[in-house]
Every structure is written in structure tokens, then in C-alpha cells.
Amino acid sequence: QVHLVESGGGWVRPGESLHIACAASGSDLFTHHVGWFRQVPGKEREALACLSLDGTEKKYADSVEYRFTIYRDIGSGTVRLLMQNLKPEETAIYYCAVDMSTRPICELSAGSYQYWGQGTQVTVSS
Secondary structure (H helix, E strand, C coil), X not given: CCEEEEECCEEECCCCXXXXXXXXXCCCHHHCEEXXXXXXXXXXXXXXXXXXXCXXXXXXXXXXXXXXXXXXXXXXXXXXXXXXXXXXXXXXXXXXXXXXXXXXXXXXXXXXXCEECCCEEEEECC
């Protein structure tokens, strides 16, 4: 059983940056694909970024590439998402997820992930 917990969410002003983190128990987070997603009420879950199990291959959604960075934090054993230049429309609940498959490269598709955290709220407003 894999238990995921997101942390670091909160309120920021437009244009500011925020780090959020994904921690896991029950599995080694660094041996699986990890993805970050967000969702607002009434809308579909949106894939943002993923980090492949090899720790190097990454994918980003067009809407966040060059602003968001997914990376492993070795010291804490977490997978983090640095979000820069945040916009009000990016207010959402942010989720991390783990794909237990052996596909070589992660996918930006919610259906490819089996385990999900409960999410952390990010609010971008002035």
C-alpha cells in the first residue's frame, strides 16, 4: 500500500512562486514515476509535470513549461514542484501521484497513475 501526502500549498500573490512537495510511505518514491496534477471544481484533472523513475526524464504540460520544475529532493526523499510566476487561474488543488508500471518514461495522463494523495490547496490572488 502506498500513501502519498502533499505539502506546501497556501496563498500567494500573482507573479509569486511556491514550492510544493510529495512524500510517500509504503514505497520508494525514487524508484517509480511521479506526476503532479491540479484540479478545480467542475473541471477535469489537469496533468502538469512528471518525473520518470530514472530520475532524469521529465515531461511538462505546455501551459506550465518554463515556469514549473519537477525534481527530486534527495535530502528529504520527496519529489517537489517549483511553481514560478503563478497566475490567479492556477488556483486549484494540487495532487501528486505514483505510477507503479515499468514503462520506461512517465506519462502526462491521470489514467497512468494508481496512487494519489489527498491534495494541497494553492490559492493565487491579490
